[in-house]
Amino acid sequence: MSHGLNPEQQEAVQTLTGPMLVLAGAGSGKTRVVTFRIANLIRHGTRADRILAVTFTNKAAKEMRERITKMIGPKRRPPRGATAPPAPVIGTFHSNCVQILRRHARKLGYPERFAIYDRSDQESTAREVLRQLRVHTGMLKPAEFLSHVSRWKNAGVRFDQAHELARTDAEHVAASGYRRYQQAIKLCGAMDFDDLLLSTEQLFREFDEVRVAEAGRFDHVLVDEYQDTNQSQYAIICALAGTHRNLCVVGDDDQSIYGWRGAEVRHILSFSKDWPDAKIVRLEANYRSTTAILEVANRLIGFNKTRHDKVLKPARAGGTPPRILQFKNEVEEARGITDEIRKVLERRQHEPRDFAILFRTNEQPRVFETELRKAQIPYSLVGSQSFFDRKEVRDLLCYLRIVDNPLDEVSLLRIINVPQRGIGAKSVEALLTHAVSQAKTVWEIFSDKVFVRGLPEPAQRGIERLQLLSARCQNKLTQPEAALAGVLRELVYDLDYMAALERMYPQADEAQARQASVEEVINALAEYEADAKSPSLAGFLDDVTLAGKEFGSPKDKEQQRNAVSLMTYHSAKGLEFPFVYMVGMEEGILPHRRSLAENYDDVEEERRLCYVGVTRAQDELTLCLPLQRMKWGRPQDTFASRFLYEMTGQADNPNRRRSIDSARKQVAASTRAAAKKSAAKSSKKS
DNA sequence: CTGATTGACGTTTTT
C-alpha cells in the first residue's frame, strides 16, 4: 500500500482517526490521496459502508466510486443475484441531503415525495411571484430576485427578517417576494437547492434523535473541495462528524471560487480553531504542470492577501513558458485557436481530449462552437444547456413530475397547455387567482366542479383530459411489474406528442431532432430502470435534477469521450489537460466587471478563478486576448486583464494601458486595410 | 385562443 506516495501524502493516507485538514495545492495528487485513504480505512477493518465521502460534483463522486472499486473491489465480477459487497457512501452534499430528507421529510411538514426545484423551476416560481406582486421585470428580474433570496437563505435570514436587511428598492421588493416565493414552493411540496441544505440543517438542529441516527450510520467522514463549503454545509458536517470526530477535510483556499454561493474561505482558514486537535498536512508538490507554468501560477496567486501561505513546488522541470496571444476580435480568437488545435491534431501526437478551452461566461463559447464545428473537430460543451434543458425534454419530464406529485405547480403550469388543449392564458389566470384565494394548488382546483364549470368550454375539456391522462399513468404505475419506460411511452402516445411536435416545429429536420430527444428520454428512463437497485419514477426524477448533466444519449456520450473540452473556469476545477487555452483575458470578463464594482475581496476571487485556469494546464498554457469584442452589434475595444500583467511581472507597469493601445492601433490599421480591400472587391463585382 | 410583430434591453460563475 501507499506505493508511490511522498511522505506528506503518506501521512494524509495513514493517519486514520481524529480530525485532519489536508491543505492540498493544485495538482498535488489530492484525489489520489483521498481514494487511497478510503481504501486504507477499509483495509484496516472499517466497514466500507460506514465511510461517507462528500464530493463537490456528481461527476467527481462517480469517478471516486470507480477508482475505489478498482482498488478494493472483487477481482472478478460477483455472480448474478449475489448481494453486493458494502461500498462507501460517496456523493455530493445535495444528494446526501436528499437521502436524509427523504427519510424524515414529514417531520418538517413536507410530503414524503417532496419535489426538488432546479434553477429553471425556481425562475418560473420567481416570475410568477413577481407577477403577482405586479413588479415590472425592468425593476427586478427573476434571476436577480433569486440571487437575493439565495443569499439571505444561505446567511440564515428568514423571510420575515429580510426587510430589515434590505437597503435598495430592489432588495425591498425581493424581501416581499421572498415570503411568497417560500410559501409558493412549500405549498407545492417542493424544496429548492438551498432548501435541501437548510432543511437538513434544521432537521438536525430540531430533532436530535434524527441527528444521532443519521450520524450513527458512519464512522468516518471525508469532505473534498472543502474550501467551497458554505455555512449550512459546515453545520451538516459538524452534525455528522461531531461525535466520532473522524473528519478529514481536503481543500485549497487558493481555489475557493464559490464565494458568491455562500462558500466561506474562513472555514478552511480557521479549521484548527474549531477542531484544535486537527492534524494539518500540506501537499505542496505539484505533479501536474511544468515549472514554467507553475512559476506563472505562483506569481499570480501571490497578489492575494487572504490565504494560507504556500507555494507550489514543481516536480516537472522546464517546459514551454505560457504564451500570450492577441487577436483582432473574438471571432479571430476562436478561428486562430481552432486552427492551432487542428494543426496539432494533424500531427497525430495528440487527441482532441488533450485540449481545453476555458472561459469566464457562458456566452463566450458560442463563437468557438461554430469554428470547431466548421473545422470538424469534436468538442463537448460542459455544463450549460444539457440534454435535460431542451424544451421538449423538460416538458416531458414535467408530465412525469405531475404524475409523481400532482401538487407540483411549477411543472403543471409549464405543460398545462402544451401541447395546446384549449386552456388559454385567461383560463390559467382564473385558475391561479382562485387557487391563491383558496390557498390550494391548481391541481386541487381542477376538482372544484363548480369553479371549473365557469371556465370556457374548451378549457373544461382540456382539464378533464389532463386529469384523465395523469390518472391513467398513476394507475399503470401501481400495477406490479409496470415498466417505467413503458408508462412513459404510452404517455407520449396518449398525448399524441410526436404529432404535436411536428405542429409546433414546421421545419421537418427540427421536428425530427425534437422527436429524437423524446426517444432519448424514454431510453434514459429505461437505462435508469435497468441500473437502479429499486427503480422508481421519483428516483429517476431526483437523479435527473441532481445529476442531469451526466445523462445524455449514448451517441453523445461516445462522441464526447474524445473531444475538445469547452468549459467555464468553475467547471474546470479538479480537471487537467495537456493543452489549455484561457480565452478572453480582458478587464470586465476576467476579472468580471460585476466583481470589480464594489469590493476588493471579489477581485481576489476572480484572481483565484484565473489561478484555477492556469493550474489546469499540464504542458502548454496559452492566454488569449481579443482586442475588440462585439457588443450589441458594435465592436468595442477591450483592455488586457490585469492578471496578464501580474502573471508576467508587469503589475507595476505604468504604461500598461498605452502598450495595449499601440497594439490596438496596429489592429485597427489592418482592419481598415481589410475593409478597403473588401470594399474594392465588391465595387469590382458591381 | 393562437400566431405574428414590435419594442426594449442587455453587466457571471452552479449544486
Place this chain on the structure above:
DNA sequence: CGTCAATCAG
C-alpha cells in the same frame, strides 16, 4: 446582434 416580453390582429 439576439432574446424575450408585451401587444395586436385574426
